[in-house]
Amino acid sequence: MVVDGVTVENLDLLSDSECSLISRLNHCCTPFGRRLLRQWVSAPLCDINAIQARQEAISWLLSGEGQSIVKTVKGKLAGIPDLERMLSAIHSNGNEVRSKTHPDSRAIFYEDKIYSKRRINDFLAALGGFKILAQVSETFEGVDCQSKLLLQATHTKQTSPIGRFPELKEALDFFDEAFNHNVAKQEGRIIPVKGVDHEYDSSLEEIAGIEEELNEHLKEQKKVFGCKGKLGKSPDVVAEGNVTYFGTDRKRYQIEVPDHACKRATDDHNLQSQRKGFKRYYTPEGKELLARMMAAEDKKAASLRDLNRRIFAQFSNYQANWVAAVECISVLDVLLSLAEYSRSQEGEICVPKFNQPSDLQKPFIDIKEGRHPCILVTGGFIPNDTAIGQKPGDEETEKEDNDNDASLILVTGPNMGGKSTLMRQVGLIVILAQMGCHVPATSCHLTPVDRVFTRLGASDRIEHGESTFCVEMSETAAILRHATPHSLILMDELGRGTATYDGTAIAAAVVKELVAVGCRTLFSTHYHSLVNDFAKWSGVSLGHMVSCELSNFILQIN
The missing domain is CATH 1.10.1420.10 (MutS, DNA mismatch repair protein; Chain A, domain 3)
Incomplete structure (x- = not known):
């Protein structure tokens, strides 16, 4: 799925705010797991098989057998340093060409011993981190896990035919015995045992x-x-x-x-x-x-000066294994994080179901009692049903109700009525669903979305010399240019940046174009003339957000 910068900002996917999606999902224990989570949020899947593989993994982690080892695994992962960046640093420090051509090779370091100690400490920390990764892999040995994705991430080829976790024991044993770690920490240089460095x-x-x-x-x-x-x-x-x-x-x-x-x-x-x-x-x-x-002594001294680099270079000879181990455990860490998010939800959650789009199956979304994924307290939140397009089994009722196959819902309602919240809620639920995560709803059924477009809020871009209306039009133009029948469009009060009649004309023209494309769309507006114009269109469904007062409390209802 393509998620552009406008959508990232409008749906608050990656900001540091406590209410952003990444903040709600982030229960990762490792730095590289957190980076992978950002990638998953930024680029959800479209492949149904890959989505279902993640769903199976999260469901197993939420099961009784999965919960029995989750705490153990999290405890081990919590102490792991940032191995991904350490690998890059060690590889750079072990590069022979860099050691000769980099300006550092011509510099005089008056505290070279201090710098050397830091490099060695990082190197030893990386070795310790990979030992923990190997222990995490061993934790899953003998566990009856039905998830292929978890088997791939935690098992070696020796323990499972589909395992992708590399065999690290030989390399770790070599570096354990290659030199005295305590002496290296104290002196800031590595003195290898015989047979390690020719x-x-x-x-x-x-x-x-x-x-x-x-x-x-x-x-x-x-x-x-x-x-x-x-x-x-x-x-x-x-x-x-x-x-x-x-x-x-x-x-x-x-x-x-x-x-x-x-x-x-x-x-x-x-x-x-x-x-x-x-x-x-x-x-x-x-x-x-x-x-x-x-x-000969000069040769020995020169060898010792370059010895740390050569040991780091030997470490980089196993780079493919180190990288594979980090990738596997980062996947496990993100799955644990998504499972924790699903477990911590106060209301009901469900596993989304996907249909493969075809000539007979048009794109659709059907969410029952959906809740906003970033709202923690559900007591005051009214769940909403959202149905866009014709889902399987609606063929018989289609003849009686033309709204069943509508690809666009025209949403009206008062200010503070919940229109924007509903639109963001649908967008976030779709992104969560295609990440493979469980979603806050009683049921969620859809065909994959190839791109989420948003036109929400009203703001200018002074630094780019763009007015509010200019921003609206440029974002709308991008939507009309790139939308496909499999896209999801969220448009909130298009035309507010100009005069009423001009805004109405623009909104009507855009609605017609989106209906012609056939993409799933939530289009909120205050232009009630649009309701009259599109009331009888077969591709348009009408929705209205209202509120009622009960016992002096304002409750939002659909």
């Missing part, structure tokens, strides 16, 4: 190989100088009376030799420094090993 592992292997060569080189020097002392635990350890390595950083691996053995030094031993009882030398081989060690 580049980091190769740098460690290279350093280990050079250390072995350094140990062999020291053994050779011991033989040269005739000292057979034991090696320390590390090449940097100095032992008195023994040939050892000395130095730090770029002066490492100087060979420290006792004075009594220095006479064995060769031309390859270059004196660097000395202390009491010892002299320190470099050999060409030692300098080469030092250069190789420094290069």
